[in-house]
Amino acid sequence: MIEVWSWPTPNGHKVHIALEELGLSYRVIPVNIGGGEQFRPEFLAITPNHRIPAIVDPDGPGGQKISLFESGAILIYLAEKAGQLIPAGPHQRYACLQWLMFQMGGVGPMFGQYNHFAAYAPEKLPYAIERYGNEVKRLHRVLEKHLGESEYLAGPDYSIADIATFPWLRNPDRRGIDLADYPAVRRWHDAIASRPAVVRGVAVLADRQRRGSITDTERENLFGARQFATR
C-alpha cells in the first residue's frame, strides 16, 4: 500500500485526487505543517525539502521500494504506474507534461506568493500584493484562452495536468477572482469538481483543515527561523 505523507493543501490534494482517480490503495500519514511536523527526522528522510506531499511505495519499479517528493513527479509516477491519466501518444503526452510544468512553475508558486502576501504577511505590502495579484489574473487569462479551445489542458482527455491545476483554482474568491470573468475556466473547473474521485480526494484530511486566522506557532513553523535552519 502506498504511504502518502500529506496535509489538506492544494499540493496535497493533487495526490489525493490522483490516487482516488486511479483506484490505487493508499494510507495517509498526516504531516501537520503548521505544527512543525515537516521537520521530523522520519519525514526529512523522505524529503530533504520538508514540504508535503511525499509518497513511499513499497511496490515501486521492479518491485523495489521507491520514495518521491515534489507533487509533479509524484503525479507522473502514479499515472505511469497505473497506465492512466497520462496520454500515450507523444503529442498529447508532451502537452500534458507542458501544462503540468506550467502549474508547477507558474500557477503554484505565483498563487502561493499571492496567498502569502495577501493573507499571511504581517505587513501588507501593496507592491507584492499587486505584483502577485496581477500574475494570478494573467495566469487565469492564459488558462481561459487555452480552455476556450481545448476540453482539458492536454486535449480532449482529462489528465494529471488537470489534477495538478484544479486544487489551485478552487476557492477563487480568496484570490480576488470571479470565475464569471473566465467562462471556459469555470466550465473546466465545474466539470472536474463534480467528478466523484475529486470529491473524495478533496475530502481527505478535511477535518484537519486550518480554520480562522494563523496562530503565532503556525507562523513561526511556516515562515519563521525554523524554515531556514541548516539541516
Ligand SMILES: N[C@@H](CCC(=O)N[C@@H](CS)C(=O)NCC(=O)O)C(=O)O
Ligand atoms: N513544489 C512542491 C511544493 C510543496 C509545498 O510547498 N508544500 C507546502 C504545502 S502546500 C508545504 O509543505 N509547506 C511546509 C513548509 O513550508 O514547511 C510540490 O509541488 O510538491
